Amino acid sequence: MDGNGRWATQRGRPRLFGxxxxxKRVREVVQSCPDVGVDYLTIFAFSTENWKRTQVEVAGLMSLFRRYITKEARALDQFGARVRFIGDRMRLDAKLIKLMDDLEDMTSSNTAVNLTIALNYGGRDEVARATKRLARDVAQGRLSPDDVDEETLPKYLDTYVLPDPDLVIRTSGEARISNFLLWQSAYAEYEFIDTLWPDFTAEEFASLCASYGGRDRRFGAVKT
Known part of the structure; x- marks a missing residue:
């Protein structure tokens, strides 16, 4: 969801305004998912690298996350969204973690759409944490080194209960993946669009999903 800061700057407003x-745009996109056949949606809210931003912006974002969860929890539950969070929670404050836990519990039986929020998430950090857990199981004899393969590691990732993404959309005109779902996106389709996130509409989302539906996915094979 890139481009919030630039969107605000273009309007002469502080970055937090963006x-x-x-x-506010998140709800529209989430609620459009059933209509376009999307069962799983992951949004990248805050990366492990975003701590490098100014203290004012980081503090404002953390406050925004707390307010967003508090304000949107009931609406997400009533809509039928099941909410999960991925990322390293250790650096987040206790109040935010409690709100995250409560929202996951509140929506755990919902089925309209699976919404995953990546908060203090980084693909490399996730793989490093997963590898540490895997190595601990090997060291303690719960897993044999000979059993470690590309089917084993995903069981230790934050996304172990989620399917790999089919389509990754990057807004704001940047053509890079910025440490997002590195392992899981090995065969994902990509869309890099110029739209800044606050201008991203449900209609554009639907159009991108329709375009994805016409792609020929071969996963490295050749069709005969």
């Missing part, structure tokens, strides 16, 4: 505008 983040608030971007947060």
């Amino acid at each position: 983040h608030h505008a971007g947060a």
Whole structure:
């Protein structure tokens, strides 16, 4: 969900103004998922690298996350969204973690759409944490080194209960993946679009999903 800061700057407003505008856009996209056949949606809210931003912006974002969860929890539950969070929670404050836990519990039986929020998430960090857990199981004799393969590691990732993404959309005109779902996106289709996230509509989302539906996915094979 990139481009919030630039969107605000273009309007002569502080960057946090753009983040608030971007947060409002999330509900529209989430609620459009059933209509376009999307069962799983993952949004990248805050990366492990985002701590490098100014203290004012980081503090504002953390406040926004707390307010967003508090404000949207009931609406997400009533809509039928099952919410999960991925990322390293250790650096987040206790109040935010409690809100995240409560929202996951509240929506655990919902089935309309699976919404995953990546918060303090980084693909490399996730793989490093997964590898550490895997190595611990090997060291303690719960897993044989000979059994470690590309089917084993995903069981230790934050996304172990989720399917790999089919389509990754990057807004704001940047043509890079920025440490997002590195392992899981090995064969994902990509869309890099110029739209800044606060301007991203459900209609554009539907159009991109329709375009994806016409792609020929071979996963490295050749059709005969």
